[in-house]
Amino acid sequence: MAALAEDVLKLHCCAILQLDSDGRVLGGNAGVAAVLGYTIEEIRGQPFSLLFSAADAQRGVAEQAVARTLEQGIEQLSLAMVRSDGVRFRASAMLERVFDPAGSRVLVLIRDITEIFQTQKRVREAQEIALRAQRLDAVGKLTLGLSHDFNNLLSVIGNSLDMLSLRRSGDESVRRILDIAHRAVERGTQLTRQMLAFGRGQTLVPQLSRVDDLLTASLELYRRVCGETIELEIELAADLPPISVDVGQLEAALLNLLSNSRDAMHGVGKVLVCARLETIIVPSGGGERGPFVSICVGDSGPGIQAEIQESVFEPFFTTKSVGDGSGLGLSQVYGFAAQSGGTAMIGTSPLGGAAVSLYFPVAA
Numbered sequence: 001m002a003a004l005a006e007d008v009l010k011l012h013c014c015a016i017l018q019l020d021s022d023g024r025v026l027g028g029n030a031g032v033a034a035v036l037g038y039t040i041e042e043i044r045g046q047p048f049s050l051l052f053s054a055a056d057a058q059r060g061v062a063e064q065a066v067a068r069t070l071e072q073g074i075e076q077l078s079l080a081m082v083r084s085d086g087v088r089f090r091a092s093a094m095l096e097r098v099f100d101p102a103g104s105r106v107l108v109l110i111r112d113i114t115e116i117f118q119t120q121k122r123v124r125e126a127q128e129i130a131l132r133a134q135r136l137d138a139v140g141k142l143t144l145g146l147s148h149d150f151n152n153l154l155s156v157i158g159n160s161l162d163m164l165s166l167r168r169s170g171d172e173s174v175r176r177i178l179d180i181a182h183r184a185v186e187r188g189t190q191l192t193r194q195m196l197a198f199g200r201g202q203t204l205v206p207q208l209s210r211v212d213d214l215l216t217a218s219l220e221l222y223r224r225v226c227g228e229t230i231e232l233e234i235e236l237a238a239d240l241p242p243i244s245v246d247v248g249q250l251e252a253a254l255l256n257l258l259s260n261s262r263d264a265m266h267g268v269g270k271v272l273v274c275a276r277l278e279t280i281i282v283p284s285g286g287g288e289r290g291p292f293v294s295i296c297v298g299d300s301g302p303g304i305q306a307e308i309q310e311s312v313f314e315p316f317f318t319t320k321s322v323g324d325g326s327g328l329g330l331s332q333v334y335g336f337a338a339q340s341g342g343t344a345m346i347g348t349s350p351l352g353g354a355a356v357s358l359y360f361p362v363a364a
């Protein structure tokens with residue numbers, strides 16, 4: 001290691017290893033102990049792959065990197081490495097070919113970049129969440145405009161049907177037709193109400209409420225929605241602070257989530273509803289952090305594929321056949337949570353299936 005200045009060899013923030021052309025360790029600096037946990041004596045003579053995860057070692061990642069360095073002169077890796085105590089860390093490794101009278105050597109400079117890596121990951125995730133929220137906001141505005149217009153049209157149609165019903169009440173066949181038209185107007189009104197919810201345009205009546213009380217009081221209703229072949233469990237954190245929420249809409253949102261779980265599991269499986277206190281970033285709320293009371297509905301179903309996770313909150317997005325799904329359930333859930341000052345997120349349940357979490361700010 002004559003090529004390296006004395007002070008570099010003493011550096012503790014990065015490990016420097018010298019490998020022979022077969023990838024065996026010839027020596028290293030003081031940083032080897034600090035970064036990798038090995039003494040020079042322990043690591044001398046060991047293969048470079050000793051520092052790699054079992055999967056990477058098996059795939060020959062270390063040998064390939066050494067071979068490429070000998071061929072091209074330089075190589076850069078960013079991957080998980082394993083310390084002597086078995087702890088994994090995110091490593092940045094710079095490999096460089098050096099010529100020694102005894103033959104070609106490879107100098108490896110390894111830095112632990114776990115913290116930088118995780119910060120970058122968090123920033124990336126926050127950006128993705130913000131972008132998704134912006135898209136939902138835009139669709140929300142469009143939906144809000146549409147739902148107001150349709151609502152007005154449906155009111156006119158409904159009123160006209162009412163007037164016709166009064167005049168024609170004696171004629172049985174006409175009454176049947178009017179009934180069908182009435183039902184269609186009711187269904188249309190319900191759909192526009194859900195669209196209004198997604199566009200954050202519904203009139204909410206928030207009440208100071210305790211989530212644990214609400215969930216416990218409605219447990220029987222939830223059981224009925226799930227059906228007998230679904231096991232429903234509720235897990236409530238102790239001392240949950242109160243939230244200010246429209247209780248009727250919260251109930252509607254939870255029933256939407258439970259019926260989605262029931263559909264996803266084809267009526268057989270497990271559902272876990274949890275409530276706890278959490279700190280998260282809310283993109284639609286200007287990036288604020290909690291604390292939030294979260295209510296999560298998770299199931300043992302097949303989960304939501306990564307490709308469609310971005311779309312499930314959008315109105316009319318459904319994977320169900322015509323007549324089975326309107327695609328407005330999760331958009332009601334999202335719009336309601338956002339209008340309540342929180343948000344909704346998709347995740348994975350400890351039961352293996354999908355988990356949808358609602359977040360509500362703790363009441364002031």
Ligand SMILES: Nc1ncnc2c1ncn2[C@@H]1O[C@H](COP(=O)(O)OP(=O)(O)O)[C@@H](O)[C@H]1O
Binds near residue numbers: 317328
């Ligand atoms: N618990 C769940 N497990 C698997 N997929 C789900 C779950 N909840 C929602 N989804 C997916 O999200 C889509 C949209 O849900 P939703 O907005 O409630 O509309 P709908 O239930 O009418 O299809 C569903 O069609 C389904 O593909």
Ligand SMILES: [Mg+2]
Binds near residue numbers: 328329
């Ligand atoms: Mg649904």
